[in-house]
Amino acid sequence: MSFTIAAHSESPTEQFQKVSDEYFDQVYFPHQPTSGTVAGYHQYDTKLEDFSRASVDAEVFALNNFEQRVSAIPAASLDQGTRGDRAMVLGGIHSRLLTLRTIRPWAKNADEYSGTCANAAFTLMERKFAPADDRLRSLIAREKQMPALIAQAHVNLQNPPRIFTEIAIEQVPGIIRFFQNDVPAAFKDASDPALKSEFAQTNAAVIAALNNYLAWLKTDLLPRSNGDFRIGADTFSKKLQYDEMVDLPLPRLLEIGYADLHKNQQHFAEVAKELEPGKTPREVLEELGSQHPAPDQLIPAFTATFTSLLDFIRSHHIVTIPSEVRPVVEETPPFMRATTQASMDSPGPYETRATTSYFNVTLPDPSMTPPQIEGYMHSFNVGTVISTSVHEAYPGHYVQYLYSLKAPSRVRKILSATTNVEGWAHYTEQMMLDNGYGQPGEGAKDARESKFFRLGQLQDALLRNARFIVGIQMHTGNMTYDQAVEFFQKEGYQPKETAEVEAKRGAGDPTYLYYTLGKLEIMKLRSDLINKQGKSFSLQNFHDEFLSQGFPPIKIVREALLGDDSPAL
Known part of the structure; x- marks a missing residue:
């Protein structure tokens, strides 16, 4: 007895939908988890951005892979709407690669670090998409990662533009007050005593890390912030x-x-x-x-x-x-x-x-x-x-x-x-x-x-x-x-x-x-x-x-x- 196995062939539109979904789920949101929270994908609520060189290199590698996969789907084989979607995904990948490899805010902009911490907390406070205890649990998970993120700035920021360091110095005191006052107030309805106790510890650690960061920005980084903020005509x-x-x-x-x-x-x-x-x-x-x-x-x-x-x-x-x-x-x-x-x-x-x-x-x-x-x-x-x-x-x-x-x-x-x-x-x-x-x-x-x-x-x-x-x-x-x-x-x-x-x-x-x-x-x-x-x-x-x-x-x-x-x- 012989069997005929029908080959399943995906249409170009199905291929694009599959690869674009994988791009969002494997690269886009995993490397920008705060954006995942904002989008309504709450599986990212406990994750925090990672600006380590290893993470940047891993993202660049993944982006190059997806650029090849999306490019391999001929635009002419797609309907007008999907053709536009393909152009948007490719544009987004190319832009992200340009940002990571050429503009390099992770190596130049001190505000990226402190601002990311504040934004990661704010997205969990701003909207009551889950009970206070659940959102506080996610915040604690993020806060545990924040001192390491801020410490990464010491490694990455070597010769940043002075204006970027000055903006960070201007912003950080407000961020410290934000963690001191606004963040605890946002979770006053949390009921689990153990959670509240753990939050007091992680939040204090974030505040301490930010205070140390501010001192480092002023005394160490600012005097050697002689880099150029200009991206140049070609990159522009x-x-x-x-x-x-x-x-x-x-x-x-x-x-x-x-x-x-x-x-x-x-x-x-x-x-x-x-x-x-x-x-x-x-x-x-x-x-x-x-x-x-x-x-x-x-x-x-x-x-x-x-x-x-x-x-x-x-x-x-x-x-x-x-x-x-x-x-x-x-x-x-x-x-x-x-x-x-x-x-x-x-x-x-x-x-x-x-x-x-x-x-x-x-x-x-x-x-x-x-x-x-x-x-x-x-x-x-x-x-x-x-x-x-x-x-x-x-x-x-x-x-x-x-x-x-x-x-x-x-x-x-x-x-x-x-x-x-x-x-x-x-x-x-x-x-x-x-x-x-x-x-x-x-x-x-x-x-x-x-x-x-x-x-x-x-x-x-x-x-x-x-x-x-x-x-x-x-x-x-x-x-x-x-x-x-x-x-x-x-x-x-x-x-x-x-x-x-x-x-x-x-x-x-x-x-x-x-x-x-x-x-x-x-x-x-x-x-x-x-x-x-x-x-x-x-x-x-x-x-x-x-x-x-x-x-x-x-x-x-x-x-x-x-x-x-x-x-x-």
Whole structure:
């Protein structure tokens, strides 16, 4: 008797789904376990990142293996959506390899170590996805690994850039207070005495390790922090290609950035003249800055914007809002305050229990003098409060998060291009006002306030324009840190306090041009669709379809919505 065994042949799509799943489960999350917790994969809750050279080498080896396996699946054999997923996974692998082997934050950035400890704890505190005792048990497991992680910095950080060490020195005291005060308070409902006793020991050990780390940073590392934070033109271009699928030459990108900067400066001058004909744009900017809430009213001021934004979005058919649940506005966690003024923190796509989103707002530091507080609060004026609410919540990041829950694949639930994410949120700031929000009776109480709203939007746009130019110029050696601070003030219309934060961020986040870059790509896509669809074009349909793609590079969205691979810019 003979048997015929039917050969099982996986389709290229099945092959890709298998290898991409293995990539996430064997490399991506095991080496970034805090991201696993955020995503909702709680098998990673007891794990902590490992920055040892052995771990870095092992990750590089695994990434190279998966790069070969994904590349072996021909793109032409896949449908449009899966072809986009393949490009995203390959881009993510190439970007991670570039980070580990060339940019090397594990060897240059002291804040990676202390910040990772804080973030690993915060992700277990922030959302009550499990009973307090269970989450505390996971925290103890992570805390046991933190002194060794911090000790690894002594081995890896040999000649880091001075600015990175200075940022870490600025951040660590807040992280120490975070472990002293916030972490124990978050687990006050834990009931197991043995667990609480063990936590007291592990938490004390983390605090001691952080105190020793701070002393080492100040007395040992800072004096020998003479390295270069700049990644250079070649690495910058590769990072942009891998992360965003943007391959324009840097000189051309600078032309685009300066053109948009000057366009927004001119618009600001025109609105300022309408508002105050006898004053210069700078004087009007100062007047705008002075119109801000008191620091203790800042969080209520943001919360109060939600109703008018939602009413406008629905009545003007801007975008479909998938949920009635609103985000919670709260103060930014301590370890994030040095480099961010506002952010949206939403749960991961696979988090099923604790699904609250938090709109984080950074209040003035208590150590600031009254003039410093006033300067800081100029960034939260009546116009930028609206612009920031649009960006972070409606219809910006929070609405993006609601759509991410329905993304078409696991790849698009986990991976995202920042030009899409931040580009969308920045695009909505201008789009909402262009469509009538902020007019008298539509969010503004009178014509004067309406103009202040537009100036606030333009001030935020100029901030992103400055990031665009500073990122390229600093990292290609054409602008110093001090010149970057000055550029944010002079050309980006920012107060000195904000300018300093922004220049620091640019040192470690070279491609933070993605706000303006993504916005311009989305505006071109919209224009191209209007030209193609004519009178049948619907703004709401465009926005709904855009967000339903997940958050791949805009090039992939263009192919899905336009059916071609025409230039994104």
